Amino acid sequence: xGEFLMKKVxxxxxxxxxxxxxxxxxxxxxxxxxVFVEGGEFLLGKEGRTSHxxxxxxxxxxxxxxxxxxxxxxxxxxxxKTVFEWKSKYTDKRKKSPFPDSSIGVSWxxxxxxxxxxxxxxxxxxxxIINGDDIEWIRDADGYRLLTDAEWExxxxxxxxxxxxxxxxxxxxxxxxxxxxxxxxxxxxVGMKKPNELGLYDMSGNISEWCWDLSLEYQxxxxxxxxxxxxxxxxxxxxxxxxxxxxxxxxxYGTSDEFPLTPYHRAGAYEFGTGSGQGIRLAxxxxx
Amino acid sequence: xIGRSIPEWVAGWRRIFYYGTVPVNFYQLKDPTISLDMxxxxxxxxxxxxxxxxxxTVELYDDYLNLLGQEFNSSQYLSQGTxxxxxxxxxxxxxxxxxxxxxxxxxxxxxxxYRNNYDLIDPYRFQLSWSVIDSYRYxxxxxxxx
Numbered sequence: 001x002g003e004f005l006m007k008k009v010x011x012x013x014x015x016x017x018x019x020x021x022x023x024x025x026x027x028x029x030x031x032x033x034x035v036f037v038e039g040g041e042f043l044l045g046k047e048g049r050t051s052h053x054x055x056x057x058x059x060x061x062x063x064x065x066x067x068x069x070x071x072x073x074x075x076x077x078x079x080x081k082t083v084f085e086w087k088s089k090y091t092d093k094r095k096k097s098p099f100p101d102s103s104i105g106v107s108w109x110x111x112x113x114x115x116x117x118x119x120x121x122x123x124x125x126x127x128x129i130i131n132g133d134d135i136e137w138i139r140d141a142d143g144y145r146l147l148t149d150a151e152w153e154x155x156x157x158x159x160x161x162x163x164x165x166x167x168x169x170x171x172x173x174x175x176x177x178x179x180x181x182x183x184x185x186x187x188x189x190v191g192m193k194k195p196n197e198l199g200l201y202d203m204s205g206n207i208s209e210w211c212w213d214l215s216l217e218y219q220x221x222x223x224x225x226x227x228x229x230x231x232x233x234x235x236x237x238x239x240x241x242x243x244x245x246x247x248x249x250x251x252x253y254g255t256s257d258e259f260p261l262t263p264y265h266r267a268g269a270y271e272f273g274t275g276s277g278q279g280i281r282l283a284x285x286x287x288x
Numbered sequence: 289x290i291g292r293s294i295p296e297w298v299a300g301w302r303r304i305f306y307y308g309t310v311p312v313n314f315y316q317l318k319d320p321t322i323s324l325d326m327x328x329x330x331x332x333x334x335x336x337x338x339x340x341x342x343x344x345t346v347e348l349y350d351d352y353l354n355l356l357g358q359e360f361n362s363s364q365y366l367s368q369g370t371x372x373x374x375x376x377x378x379x380x381x382x383x384x385x386x387x388x389x390x391x392x393x394x395x396x397x398x399x400x401x402y403r404n405n406y407d408l409i410d411p412y413r414f415q416l417s418w419s420v421i422d423s424y425r426y427x428x429x430x431x432x433x434x
Contacts (some may be wrong), residue, residue: 090337090355105338185350208347215342245342254348268342276337277348 001148028103029223030072030118030144032282034062035199036263037151037159041225044153046264053062055225056150060286063118063147063155064189067103067202067209067254068280076098076117082110085274103207107132108246109276111146111210116278133272137212138232148230149213149247149266156204156250156263158197168203168263169196172270177205178185187253187279204261207279208252208269215245215268244271252277320362330359 041057049052050246061213077084080128083116084106106114112135116126124143129136137145156168170176176196178188183205191201203209212232231237238244251261254277269278335341339352346352356362 012310090333090351090358117389182351241342243342252347254350256349260347267345267347269338270335270340270342272335273338276339278338278350 031064054218062284064282069101071100099189102187105276108271115144144282148209151248161197179205183253196246208248208283211247213247248278
C-alpha cells in the first residue's frame, strides 16, 4: 500500500512537472509563432471610409500570430524587475480576465522595453535605443519590434492573400473578434477566434495594438509611393501636435463601433498613458 | 456667435430678452453636482488610461464610464446601462456650443437651451436643476458675442 502510494505521488509529481514545464516553454514560443509576410504594394486606406488613400510599398517581414499575453508579460516583469501597476485605479484587468493567455494592455513605452527584452532572450540585436523618453529605432536591427502602421494594415488585410473581408479574416465580426458586444468587457485568451488570411489571430478586437508611428494623417497624395513608411519624426510631429499620440490599431474588447474593428481605422492613443486598451503584437525584419 | 435661429417666442413667453451661445458640458447636464475641476481631472485620467483617443472619441466606453463614475463619485455614471445613448453621441466633444435664450413677459423669465438651433435641450431629461439652468445665464453673459 505504501509502495503504491509512493508510486502515485511520484507519478503525480511527474505529471505536474510535465504540465508546468510545458506551460513554461509555451510561454516562450514567440519565435515559433512568427508568420512570414511577403511584402508588396497596396493602397492603404479605404475609399469613402478613410480620409487618406495612399500608395505604399513594403518589404517582407515577420509578424506574431498572437497578441502578447499576460503570462509572457509576467515573465518580462520578473526578469527585468520592471515595476508595473497591475491594479489600475479604475479597473483591474487581471481580475476581470483571469486567463494567463489573455492579451494584455500596456503603455507604449513598455512595449518598446518588452520588444528589446524579447530580442535579448533570443540573442538578437535590440531594435530600440532607449534614452529616457527618447526612443530611436534601429531599422536594420534583426530583433523584435513593433509593427509600423502600414505593416499592421497590410497584415490585417491578409497581405497579398487579401480576400476583401470587412474585418480581419471575415465579414462576420463575431467570428473573428472579441469586441464590445461579446467580450463581457474584458480581454480573452489569444487565438480563440478564426484567424485571417495570413493565419493571424485577434487582429480585430481583443486588445488594440500599438504601432511605432506617431499619430498623424498621411499626406493624401496619390502620386507618391511611400516605401516602408514609419510615420513622422518626433520633431515634425511636434510642429503640429502638442501631445504625443501613437497609432493603435484593430479595436479592443470594449469597442462597440464597427469601423474601429476593421483593418482600415487608425486610432491614436496617448503615448505616456497606461495603455489600458492597447497591447502588443511583435514583428521582425525578414532580411538584413 | 449669435444663435440667430433661436425661436423668437416659445409657448406663453412672447418676448426674447436675451440670447447667445454658451458652452455646455454634458457631464454636468447629466449630474449638476459635478464641477468643472472634476471634469478636467476625469478627462486627464481618461487620456492617461488611453480611453480617449486623439480624435476625441472613446474606445472603451464601459471602462470610460466607470472612470467617470469614480472621478465624479456619481452613482449616475456608475450605474451603467440606462439612458446613456444620448451622452455617447456627445462624447466626441466634451463641450458643445448651445444657444441660450431668456424669454419673458416683463414680470417673469423663462430660460431655454438649444442645440442645433431649434433642438431644445430638455432640462428634465438631463435632470438639470433650475439653479443650474440659471447659472447658464451668467455663464452665457460672460461668453456672449454682442
